[in-house]
Amino acid sequence: MTSLASRLGSVWPPLVTGALILGVWEALVAGLGIQEFVLPKPSSIVQAVGTEWEGLRTAGIETGTIAVTGLILGVVGGLILALVVTRFGWLSDSLTPMAVAVNATPIIALAPIFNAWFGLTDDRSNQAVVVAVVFFPVFINTAKGLSSVDPDQIELMRSLAASERTILTRVRIPSAVPFFVTSLRLAAPLSVIAAIVAEYFGGPTNRLGPFITQNASFARYDNAWAAIVIASAIGLALFAVALLIERLAAPWRDGPTEG
Amino acid sequence: MPESSTQPAIQLKGISKIFNAGTDKEVRALEAIDLDIQPGQFISLIGPSGCGKSTLLRVIGDLIESTAGETKVFGKPAHQARLDRDYGMAFQKAGLFGWRTVAANIELPLELMGWDKTARKAKSAEMLDLVKLSDFGKHRPWQLSGGMQQRVAIARALSFSPQLLLMDEPFGALDEMTREHMQLELLRIHRETGTTVVFVTHSIPEAAFLSDRVVVLSPRPGRVHSVIEVDYGPGDRSDETRQMPEFFKKTTEVREALRAVEVAAGETL
Numbered sequence: 001m002t003s004l005a006s007r008l009g010s011v012w013p014p015l016v017t018g019a020l021i022l023g024v025w026e027a028l029v030a031g032l033g034i035q036e037f038v039l040p041k042p043s044s045i046v047q048a049v050g051t052e053w054e055g056l057r058t059a060g061i062e063t064g065t066i067a068v069t070g071l072i073l074g075v076v077g078g079l080i081l082a083l084v085v086t087r088f089g090w091l092s093d094s095l096t097p098m099a100v101a102v103n104a105t106p107i108i109a110l111a112p113i114f115n116a117w118f119g120l121t122d123d124r125s126n127q128a129v130v131v132a133v134v135f136f137p138v139f140i141n142t143a144k145g146l147s148s149v150d151p152d153q154i155e156l157m158r159s160l161a162a163s164e165r166t167i168l169t170r171v172r173i174p175s176a177v178p179f180f181v182t183s184l185r186l187a188a189p190l191s192v193i194a195a196i197v198a199e200y201f202g203g204p205t206n207r208l209g210p211f212i213t214q215n216a217s218f219a220r221y222d223n224a225w226a227a228i229v230i231a232s233a234i235g236l237a238l239f240a241v242a243l244l245i246e247r248l249a250a251p252w253r254d255g256p257t258e259g
Numbered sequence: 260m261p262e263s264s265t266q267p268a269i270q271l272k273g274i275s276k277i278f279n280a281g282t283d284k285e286v287r288a289l290e291a292i293d294l295d296i297q298p299g300q301f302i303s304l305i306g307p308s309g310c311g312k313s314t315l316l317r318v319i320g321d322l323i324e325s326t327a328g329e330t331k332v333f334g335k336p337a338h339q340a341r342l343d344r345d346y347g348m349a350f351q352k353a354g355l356f357g358w359r360t361v362a363a364n365i366e367l368p369l370e371l372m373g374w375d376k377t378a379r380k381a382k383s384a385e386m387l388d389l390v391k392l393s394d395f396g397k398h399r400p401w402q403l404s405g406g407m408q409q410r411v412a413i414a415r416a417l418s419f420s421p422q423l424l425l426m427d428e429p430f431g432a433l434d435e436m437t438r439e440h441m442q443l444e445l446l447r448i449h450r451e452t453g454t455t456v457v458f459v460t461h462s463i464p465e466a467a468f469l470s471d472r473v474v475v476l477s478p479r480p481g482r483v484h485s486v487i488e489v490d491y492g493p494g495d496r497s498d499e500t501r502q503m504p505e506f507f508k509k510t511t512e513v514r515e516a517l518r519a520v521e522v523a524a525g526e527t528l
């Protein structure tokens with residue numbers, strides 16, 4: 001498949017660029033004599049990942065679990081509400097604009113509130129932040145996909161005496177799949193960001209968020225950066241999974257949509 | 260009591276349609292339409308844009324309800340005819356489903372009617388043959404040209420052998436050559452299947468070439484202005500028909516009717 005080949009081919013330019021940036025970064029920090037506490041060298045960060053591996057691994061698993069469970073809950077919730085709202089047009093008219101408005105607010109600021117609701121050390125308080133951040137883009141995009149079906153296609157189904165339920169399963173849901181998987185791609189990295197920012201507001205300390213803040217407060221910026229590397233790796237991994245789902249679930253998008 | 264063999268395929272009695280009645284956006288789209296269409300006939304609806312052609316077609320198909328009047332399709336209320344899947348429909352846009360192959364698009368009505376897979380496959384192969392797309396069953400719709408997509412849409416509308424075909428400017432988006440080719444294909448299918456066709460168009464030569472009767476509608480509110488009978492004698496219509504004096508006579512007749520309609524509409528503005 002040409003699209004797969006071109007996709008693999010397009011992996012190289014960003015890799016080369018990334019390597020170049022790391023090289024320049026290394027050279028600049030060394031050459032200009034920048035203090036390690038301002039900006040550590042990439043090589044120091046890699047070293048820190050090695051020495052701190054045990055702690056980073058535990059923290060990564062803890063934070064990753066919160067992010068993934070929150071992501072799944074938020075995605076399922078957004079999906080279900082989108083289906084319900086589409087089934088009842090009046091609900092969609094009232095709820096969707098509201099969701100769009102809420103989505104434009106910094107939902108992450110709710111983290112301390114959730115801490116108060118569920119308890120500072122309860123996993124649910126941070127999961128709730130992830131769910132809240134992930135839920136809205138999934139709901140909004142999926143609801144849009146479910147309702148932005150070509151009116152001619154709906155009329156065609158009605159001309160064939162199809163019920164609302166049949167129209168939902170045969171037309172609306174397939175039309176919404178590309179919208180839904182796109183929202184997954186948006187939501188996956190958001191889940192890691194949300195989990196870590198939520199951890200900055202307190203809670204169990206064996207996680208990436210506290211790992212970063214504590215090391216930063218002791219001026220161990222190499223260790224803090226090492227945790228950021230781990231967080232990025234988790235985010236990228238989730239993004240890659242979402243991308244894969246997108247490829248598998250909506251292969252017809254390989255072609256231009258019909259006009 | 261008329262015999263069932265002489266029963267019209269479509270009977271419209273006093274059809275009126277008012278959109279947004281009682282508001283300042285009120286539109287009187289159709290008024291007092293009386294029309295009988297005989298089984299096996301090819302009828303065109305022509306008229307200025309906005310005169311209610313699509314609305315009338317949707318009333319026949321029970322996709323919207325008329326404000327007043329009675330619509331019977333094969334002697335039944337239009338609603339029952341829709342539930343019985345008595346007609347197939349095609350629009351200006353092919354409206355194919357991108358997640359289905361061409362063959363699966365054609366099989367959609369059969370799926371809804373509960374046909375088993377073997378029967379569906381056989382039927383879609385037959386339909387692909389009919390619209391001369393046998394090699395494209397496994398393709399996706401976007402891999403086909405506009406004219407080919409439109410043929411798939413027609414095959415889908417015909418897949419379950421409905422006795423009635425409702426078409427709303429199905430060739431409106433095609434270039435002139437493709438369009439004339441499609442007209443011939445449609446006439447051939449019409450001959451082979453004996454299906455009654457109600458065909459909305461705004462092209463004068465198209466209406467004159469295809470139809471047994473051309474119904475000219477006048478706008479605001481949509482009314483039947485005149486009905487022009489078309490008969491080019493025995494033998495199938497072909498590209499030669501477009502050169503016949505009788506064909507020019509009919510296009511002129513339709514054009515003059517449309518001109519009269521537009522003059523009358525201009526006076527009421």
Ligand SMILES: Nc1ncnc2c1ncn2[C@@H]1O[C@H](COP(=O)(O)OP(=O)(O)O)[C@@H](O)[C@H]1O
Nearest residue numbers: 278279286288307308309310311312313314315
């Ligand atoms: N759903 C609708 N709501 C309100 N007005 C409509 C609707 N559908 C059609 N109309 C109006 O009814 C008139 C006839 O429309 P239509 O049947 O689409 O015309 P045509 O197909 O002949 O161009 C137009 O004035 C149009 O604006």
Ligand SMILES: [Mg+2]
Nearest residue numbers: 312313314427
């Ligand atoms: Mg129209």
